[in-house]
Amino acid sequence: MEKFNRNYEIVFEVGYRKDFLEYVPQQTITVKYPFTLKFDINRGVWSDANTGNFQLYNLGYDVQALLWKDRADQTKYVTMWVYAGYTNKDDVKPLIFFGDVQECTSYRTGVDFITDIQATDGGYLFQYGFVNKTFSKNADFKLVLKELLAGVPTCKVGYVTSNVKQVRKRGRTFIGQTMKLLEAYDFDKVFVDNGELHVLGKNDVVPGQLMVLNADAGMLGTPRRSETTLNVDTIFEPQLVVAQAISLQSKIYPFLNQNYQIIGLRHYGTISPVECGNLYTSVSLSLGEYPFNELKKQAEAYTGATSGRWIKPVTGANVRITSGYGTRPQPQGTSGSTDHKGIDIGAPYDTPVKAPANGTVNFAGSAGGYGNAIYIDNGTINGKRVSSRYGHLNRYIVAMGTKVTQGQTIGYVGSTGDSNGPHLHFEVRENGKPVNPISYIGTY
Numbered sequence: 001m002e003k004f005n006r007n008y009e010i011v012f013e014v015g016y017r018k019d020f021l022e023y024v025p026q027q028t029i030t031v032k033y034p035f036t037l038k039f040d041i042n043r044g045v046w047s048d049a050n051t052g053n054f055q056l057y058n059l060g061y062d063v064q065a066l067l068w069k070d071r072a073d074q075t076k077y078v079t080m081w082v083y084a085g086y087t088n089k090d091d092v093k094p095l096i097f098f099g100d101v102q103e104c105t106s107y108r109t110g111v112d113f114i115t116d117i118q119a120t121d122g123g124y125l126f127q128y129g130f131v132n133k134t135f136s137k138n139a140d141f142k143l144v145l146k147e148l149l150a151g152v153p154t155c156k157v158g159y160v161t162s163n164v165k166q167v168r169k170r171g172r173t174f175i176g177q178t179m180k181l182l183e184a185y186d187f188d189k190v191f192v193d194n195g196e197l198h199v200l201g202k203n204d205v206v207p208g209q210l211m212v213l214n215a216d217a218g219m220l221g222t223p224r225r226s227e228t229t230l231n232v233d234t235i236f237e238p239q240l241v242v243a244q245a246i247s248l249q250s251k252i253y254p255f256l257n258q259n260y261q262i263i264g265l266r267h268y269g270t271i272s273p274v275e276c277g278n279l280y281t282s283v284s285l286s287l288g289e290y291p292f293n294e295l296k297k298q299a300e301a302y303t304g305a306t307s308g309r310w311i312k313p314v315t316g317a318n319v320r321i322t323s324g325y326g327t328r329p330q331p332q333g334t335s336g337s338t339d340h341k342g343i344d345i346g347a348p349y350d351t352p353v354k355a356p357a358n359g360t361v362n363f364a365g366s367a368g369g370y371g372n373a374i375y376i377d378n379g380t381i382n383g384k385r386v387s388s389r390y391g392h393l394n395r396y397i398v399a400m401g402t403k404v405t406q407g408q409t410i411g412y413v414g415s416t417g418d419s420n421g422p423h424l425h426f427e428v429r430e431n432g433k434p435v436n437p438i439s440y441i442g443t444y
């Protein structure tokens with residue numbers, strides 16, 4: 001059960017502020033599992049700093065002393081990077097929070113020493129981001145942003161909408177609080193998330209893969225609709241990104257199923273080897289019809305045409321065919337068919353699965369023995385209607401109706417359904433009848 005294999009790592013950088021502008025690092029401290037961590041993180045597109053509240057249990061006295069930070073002390077700084085995921089390995093885990101520690105104290109409760117941390121992401125920009133700069137005519141806006149953030153060492157330029165207006169012909173002078181000036185610049189959203197300043201137009205989302213939010217992905221209960229948002233609870237999902245697009249799939253409320261923009265995330269709960277605490281993510285989604293630019297680009301790139309020149313759906317040094325097409329012995333430990341309608345491609349867990357050809361997703365979900373599966377309509381080739389299937393996925397990141405292009409990641413290798421190990425079951429069908437996929441993708 002991967003969703004219960006929780007892990008985390010926090011990297012602290014401790015130093016002092018020189019003239020309140022330059023950060024001078026002095027020491028790096030890493031705290032990770034199995035120390036017990038409790039946290040409550042709030043991130044979003046709101047015109048305010050993101051916040052994170054953390055409790056670490058039974059750190060050493062020396063670490064407690066190094067991390068100590070008084071809110072009134074403006075000379076010392078402590079910056080933190082919080083990574084969390086579902087692995088005991090030293091693999092890279094998603095960054096779920098970045099920010100400056102505002103206050104850190106340690107105290108004893110019963111037999112435990114608790115280190116209590118309150119941090120903000122973007123707080124330095126809101127507090128000290130003041131500019132007085134004049135830019136010449138036709139200045140590139142990304143360069144303008146870099147100049148505006150020059151005095152804010154904890155914030156970098158992130159995604160900037162392609163629809164941004166350039167500096168007027170006569171130039172422009174910025175005088176005042178940085179965020180207030182940007183918010184008045186006729187953008188839809190200006191916000192800081194994980195140390196990056198993002199600027200979005202009305203129909204923009206932060207670029208990235210279209211993730212799916214459904215019961216198979218850990219969604220709990222049904223979506224709750226408020227006046228302006230749709231709110232969804234799920235088992236802790238660290239890979240969600242603020243302002244990205246997401247596809248909602250609810251079996252109980254199918255009328256809500258569409259693509260939304262993530263406008264808020266709350267990660268909260270416990271990661272501990274000794275305490276069986278809950279760990280959740282609450283997601284706020286923007287309502288309405290959003291013709292997101294990134295989704296439009298994906299649709300525009302799709303020509304509807306495909307050919308027999310397909311690429312391999314899975315590649316890598318450890319990828320190989322473990323079971324061919326046609327008659328075979330029954331796979332050990334499963335009820336798999338002896339009449340194999342596709343090929344099995346062995347690969348490590350979470351190896352990306354890519355669309356070998358253009359097509360339209362006509363199914364993405366749990367499909368019995370196939371486990372988590374994707375079915376794609378690949379159009380007409382040589383007068384035959386061709387489709388493909390991808391089974392036993394650990395997870396899929398496309399939704400029904402998604403138009404995919406050759407080479408686009410659609411999911412990740414797993415061992416769901418009737419499977420005895422991580423692999424991709426790959427099928428190709430012509431007019432509904434299975435054929436050997438090797439004729440399309442070649443051999444491994």
